[in-house]
Amino acid sequence: MRPIAEKLKEKLYVLPIVLIAAVVPLIVHYKKINLSEVVASYWIRDYNTDFFSYYKVIFLLGFSLLALITFYIYFRKEAGKKLKKTAYYYPIFIYLIMILLSTFFSKAQLTSLQGFPDRYEGMPVLIAYLLITVITINLFNKKEQFEFLLKALLTSAVIIAIIGLSQFFGYDFFQNVLGQKLILPGREFAELSTAMDFRFEGSNILFATFYNPNYAGSYFSMLLMLSTVLYFFARSKKRIIVLAAASSFIFAAWLGSLSRAGILGAIVSTLVVAVILNKKLVEKYKKVLILLLIFLAVFTIMDIYTDGSLRKEFLSLGTETQLAFMGETAQIKELKSEAGYLHFKTEEEYLRFGFERENDFQLIVLNESDQKLDYSLNQSEKEAGYFKFEDPKLAAYRFKVLESENNDNLILEFKYGNKTAEFLYASKLNGFFIIGMRNNVYPLEEVESLGFEGKEMLASKRGYIWSRTLPLIKEKPILGYGPDTFAIFFPQHDVVGKFKYFNRSKIIVDKPHNLYLQIGFNTGLISLAAVLILFGSYFFRNLKLYLTCKFDNYYTEIGLAFLAAFTAYAAAGFFNDSVVSVAPVFWIILGLAGAVELRLKNYP
Template sequence: MEYSKEKSHIKYLLPIAFILAVVPLIVYAKKISIDGILKDYWSQQLDFFSYYKMIAFLIAVLASVISLVVYYYKRRKLKRTYYYLFMEIYGILIIISTIYSTSPSVALWGFPDRYEGMFVLLGYLIILFVTINLVEYKPDIRFLLFSLLLSAAVISTIGVFQYFGVDPLTTVFGKEIILPSSLHSIGDNISARFDYAFSTLYNPNYMGSYTGMLLALVLTLYTLTAKKKIRILLGCFSLLIFAGWLASLSRAGMVGGFCSIVFLVILLRRELKKNWKALAVLTLGFMLVFTGMNYAGDGRLVKEVFSFGQEVKIAAGKKTGEFKDITINKDQLTIITKEEKLQINLTEDNSLAFRDGAGKKVDYKLKKDGGIIKLKNGKYQAYKFRLLPDKGLLHFEYGSSEFGKKKVDFKITTKPERGFWIMGFAGKAYKTGQIEKWGFEGRENLGSNRGYIWSRSLPMLKDTILTGYGPDTYGLYFPQYDNVGKLIAFNTTRKIVDKPHNMYLQVGINTGVISLIALLTVFGVYSFSSIKLYWGGRFDNFYKKVGVGIFGAFLAYAIAGLFNDSVISVAPVFWILFGIGISVNMKLKEELV
């Protein structure tokens, strides 16, 4: 069955196209004020990547609702689907979690630099609903996908420039665009970051999720397109997005994109044989892009690929460091490593006494001019101490180049309580103690320290079964005072953990486990529907080709979500593609009836 080529809802879809094409590109400085409880968690006064994306997104969501109302007034027609039930459950729990949050302002608007509060989360569900109902005909889908690919081309181009050491955002022209006139005076203080590509998406991990999702989509369309001119255009998009994908150096994005592409190869196995020549040309192009970027990047791409081997070793049981623990018992500080134990006691005359694990005295030499303490026992060569009496601090460094040097300050007090304290979160002094954790013992560095974050996040779920702590409030409830754990994972006690690096943990903690189940049900129903429609099928019409491509994009994002968070820079694109995918599947099911 072919559908009318004349019919179109494009005029109603302009707000959705704006979200797809413009919102991810927005980079503009916003001076923000941090007050209340957030002063302990955030000090940065400028936001470039999230605040105005959030504002533009919410305005576009409102416009999309108006479009849907006008459409309904004229057509009196909305689609009926069981997806709405689970969307409603998720939305209601977002609202309830906000109402009962102890930080309502954060729950409504979001954490600084993220801005994914209640209004934004509900906005995702609204654009999903609007997209399901307004996307109906071929011109609608072509218009939205072309808008998306043009935007993706710009984002990928900026990312590739950043990879090669030129950041368009920090050029003189770029600063004129991203800084309001009131902030032009700080332009000289903005410098480029060349370790990775983040483009306009703030973080290389988000760049990886975005380009991995788009790569799966565009590769599918390239494979299934019969028209030569369109295939050439899609091939160009594929090469550019592939370059942006590599430039991010995001292993999460690589895993999501790669797994999705493998699954698509299985689904499209018959089509691959038919179009092997075109695929061979594109594969050659990919090889040239990879080789050129790796050479220009001094082997960074190959190094990143081989880093997966290290992750496998860690997951299989290799411990990720020699440092194990610090305990404080009033005036006794104990530092424990894999091989040695060192005790430091505060004596009656307020001097320091060092002893080994057997209680034997360890002599030391103190350089009074610099406060450097050198232990005379050779077993402790990796231990570096510096006494700062004017600040009442004992600075400690430990470690090797393989795992990084661990740096921490200990506060020494004599009144009202004599003893040691560990300096950590918000510049405050803490005692050590047991932190609730689950799994990843000795594997805290797995996945760029995700093992540590997950091990402390999983126990939080038992308190968020019915409702969560509130949208985007994760950072306020994570055990930021886990100074020893942070030292093991991050080599410092001062780092703030504001996100779980797992979209599903993020949902379960912020809006509740039941809301996560509702969301996973929506994902599961769509996945089952897609596999049923596309497995072993013939991709002989426009809707099947687009449908399987969007399913590939969905898989890439959902898999990357195991390692990345939902974020305003990328999530709106996913939810719109998800809505298109659901709409297309519904149309194909009607065709089969």
């Protein structure tokens, strides 16, 4: 039996990694950041008010530096000056080199270093991910160390889940006095507390400490698989009860995020685990059945509370899959300026909006037969000042005309269904332009796209983003554009595309909604290949390992839990990108998985 002092020392070595996994995702605090002129031109204003990323980055980098120091001490005193031998270092090293080169040659070098607003995944953060992975592989050797991290990680996950569920049930922790005092600076509390509102469109949806429900989905799918596999192997009554309770809270938060990427990740991971465990699931059917019944009760309660929205969300997955193969067409087929008219074409009608110069620039609207359409003021209080067509078949259209700062020009405020845009009519040019973010004016043109034609609406408009991202990757395939520079180089001037597919013309696309496209875009295809080799080699080597495993010791059991968590995140990554709120936990889990694999290889 090892002395207590030795056990304490081993835990101190891994403490910085534990703090990254358990504390960083919990951090929420206000920070006002003045933006550089270049970044501000892509943002809604000259500064950013950040709650969910900036301080996470600060603590991540601080804990990573502390981890490096403790690793150095361990390396000098304990490890005999030898790193553990694993082929995983090679793709990690290649990815590291490409991050450095991509940053050095980036045309947006400052953003590559600092990261983009609300994200801050610049070069130092990406390097920190790789650093903590290598350190975790080497520092975690004993059961006490793994248990120390798992207890801290699951405790953190349950706290985050409870915060998220408070949002789901309409009692957002961050909106009450205690929550606001924790996340707002005292000197500005009175001013900020009344204006703070994190609510997303719709109701009964949670974002926890991640701001975006999609990121909550990635996090909770990863932790759900980790906790449920640990529950499956738990033997003591106390451990079974604790893990069942933890899994239930995490499951509820996973549901409440309403993230289809998170749902996909958990489903794929569950299938992999089911294939591996196979007959063992039948052998322990009672334990499995108990947890499934608890999950069913949680689902039923939450579904009743939301009037069936959870059930509808899961049932809609089949429709989404069908649309992925068939394609989902956009409502707007054509939008252009020609011969002094704004041409607006849908499946049902073809309208032209223009101004009669001789009649003091009176707005006229023509149909496909060149007939003038009658319109009148909308009597609806909600849309006072807007005109509507007399023809009830055209009820989706609402519009009004405003004078611009230049008296020679006019602005047509236009609504079609739930789509909104502003068009500038330049009288001297006798043509229309579309107004984008920060009231910049753009011609009515679409940009180059690659793939996903007719499927731009796929996966909540991800098809549109991917189709505009792929041509840019083709232009800079080796080094990419620099870490976290996606928003800078994405064609933000494609305001027509945004209006057609996102409903709003004044919106910024700051992420690709795909982890792998994100890597390829930011740091190049060589780094993407390195990451795919790293992920693929780990997954298939461990799948082979656990398919023939008897699961008769602690390390095989937690090893499968780590594989399940890895699979959930990697699968969700096809529809979600990397973010500092979640990614550090994933890279630590990958490091833990590597450490377990090496232990099983050396001590089967």
